[in-house]
Amino acid sequence: MLAHKPQVLNLLVKPIGSACNLNCAYCYYLEKEKLYPAKGGRVMSDALLEKYIREFFASQESSVVRFDWHGGEPTLLETDTFRKIVRWQKHYAGGRQVVNSLQTNGTLLTHEWANFFREHGFLIGISIDGPRHIHDRYRRDKAGEPTFDRVMQGIELLKQHGVEFNTLSVVNDYGAEYGVEVYQFLKSLGSRYMQFSPVVERIASEAGPGELRLVAPEVDGAMLAPWSVAAEAYGRFLCTIFDEWVQNDVGYCYVITFDAVLAKWCGVEPPNCAFADVCGGGPAMEANGDIYMCDHFVYPDHLLGNLNDASILDMLVSERQLHFGQNKQDALPKFCRRCEYVSICAGECPKHRISTTPDGESGLNYLCPGLKLFYEHAAPYMDFMKHQYDAGGAPASVMAWARRRLKPLAPNSVATIDFSAIGPYDPCPCGSGKKYKFCCLPENRHTCRTTNH
Numbered sequence: 001m002l003a004h005k006p007q008v009l010n011l012l013v014k015p016i017g018s019a020c021n022l023n024c025a026y027c028y029y030l031e032k033e034k035l036y037p038a039k040g041g042r043v044m045s046d047a048l049l050e051k052y053i054r055e056f057f058a059s060q061e062s063s064v065v066r067f068d069w070h071g072g073e074p075t076l077l078e079t080d081t082f083r084k085i086v087r088w089q090k091h092y093a094g095g096r097q098v099v100n101s102l103q104t105n106g107t108l109l110t111h112e113w114a115n116f117f118r119e120h121g122f123l124i125g126i127s128i129d130g131p132r133h134i135h136d137r138y139r140r141d142k143a144g145e146p147t148f149d150r151v152m153q154g155i156e157l158l159k160q161h162g163v164e165f166n167t168l169s170v171v172n173d174y175g176a177e178y179g180v181e182v183y184q185f186l187k188s189l190g191s192r193y194m195q196f197s198p199v200v201e202r203i204a205s206e207a208g209p210g211e212l213r214l215v216a217p218e219v220d221g222a223m224l225a226p227w228s229v230a231a232e233a234y235g236r237f238l239c240t241i242f243d244e245w246v247q248n249d250v251g252y253c254y255v256i257t258f259d260a261v262l263a264k265w266c267g268v269e270p271p272n273c274a275f276a277d278v279c280g281g282g283p284a285m286e287a288n289g290d291i292y293m294c295d296h297f298v299y300p301d302h303l304l305g306n307l308n309d310a311s312i313l314d315m316l317v318s319e320r321q322l323h324f325g326q327n328k329q330d331a332l333p334k335f336c337r338r339c340e341y342v343s344i345c346a347g348e349c350p351k352h353r354i355s356t357t358p359d360g361e362s363g364l365n366y367l368c369p370g371l372k373l374f375y376e377h378a379a380p381y382m383d384f385m386k387h388q389y390d391a392g393g394a395p396a397s398v399m400a401w402a403r404r405r406l407k408p409l410a411p412n413s414v415a416t417i418d419f420s421a422i423g424p425y426d427p428c429p430c431g432s433g434k435k436y437k438f439c440c441l442p443e444n445r446h447t448c449r450t451t452n453h
């Protein structure tokens with residue numbers, strides 16, 4: 001156990017547990033209610049909320065303390081609960097700055113909520129998957145009705161009241177085919193901080209009445225859930241959005257995946273734990289005070305303890321939690337250790353490590369083919385931005401360069417291509433499917449299938 005207080009602690013708190021007014025088909029959290037069958041135990045008591053806030057301040061030494069409110073749907077609670085939360089924060093802050101962020105499906109927002117968020121500077125994350133046909137595909141209410149219009153009303157309210165919001169979009173089997181459409185839509189809403197979360201779930205072959213149906217990665221014999229995104233489709237989704245972003249929006253829109261990959265490219269800590277070298281940055285607390293190692297690992301085997309029995313600090317810096325974090329690295333299959341992108345990728349999130357390597361080792365990330373596709377596609381631009389970063393310049397200067405590289409071409413008009421802007425490992429623009437280095441790069445021209453250049 002650490003002998004000193006850490007600078008910063010993260011903890012996602014679910015003051016209403018997994019309770020939600022919606023019934024999104026791909027949600028991995030709704031069924032967590034099976035872990036807490038007792039009725040009435042799903043709302044965090046005032047005493048526990050106050051204890052959490054007091055201990056959370058006492059557990060860390062940072063001058064800014066961040067509170068992350070999640071669910072379920074936290075706006076099922078009354079605004080009065082959050083007014084009490086803000087009062088306790090003021091009381092226990094000891095002069096430190098407080099940042100509150102709250103993730104919501106947006107369907108229950110009212111003028112009262114929006115006023116409250118504005119008054120207390122809450123940062124709001126809205127869960128929206130894209131335009132209507134994409135969002136309503138899976139995000140439905142308990143009656144099976146679509147929710148797009150209600151989310152849009154919620155966003156309008158936030159805008160009316162000047163509340164800052166960002167977006168969280170799940171990338172599933174359907175939406176993955178519409179990368180540019182999703183990106184342009186989110187931009188049109190005014191979202192400048194976008195998080196894309198790939199859904200990869202497996203369904204147990206058998207689950208008793210009280211057992212979870214969506215299982216942890218180490219469980220054998222489960223089937224991929226049909227709403228899971230295909231790995232290559234996820235890669236293409238990222239690539240198409242990246243092309244829009246890198247030509248037009250660097251420094252204006254923040255796509256967390258791109259920021260994280262760029263951070264790793266530059267050798268700094270990424271803003272997304274999926275690309276961090278170790279885990280442990282996203283533990284979660286349920287309404288009864290149970291703390292789990294990660295929001296993506298709310299399974300009985302990953303329970304650290306309960307706030308009523310142990311301190312937050314003891315749980316979050318415990319040997320078990322440190323081992324969970326370190327295991328992200330230690331459990332990497334040899335295939336990943338040999339991968340040219342491992343220093344960027346870190347094997348991505350262990351929740352997605354359900355595949356087998358070509359040589360039969362388990363623990364490969366299911367998204368690997370898509371991740372590689374994206375790293376390879378983004379590499380020249382990441383290199384460019386890294387050089388800018390190293391030289392103290394602005395990465396945004398990549399946009400003009402990217403526009404020259406990615407300018408639209410008339411079909412088969414390779415003679416018009418600016419070859420000087422193409423990196424040796426880029427796909428060759430002649431359409432051969434080979435890398436440029438092994439195709440039309442001048443010394444290799446004799447191997448190219450085209451003849452007009």
Ligand code: SF4
Pocket residue numbers: 273274275278279280281282294295296297328348349350351
């Ligand atoms: S398990 Fe996944 S979500 Fe949790 S900390 Fe690790 S990378 Fe992040």
Ligand code: SF4
Pocket residue numbers: 335336337339340341342345346347348364365367368369371372
């Ligand atoms: S790209 Fe694939 S092989 Fe490489 S580190 Fe990531 S998951 Fe492993």
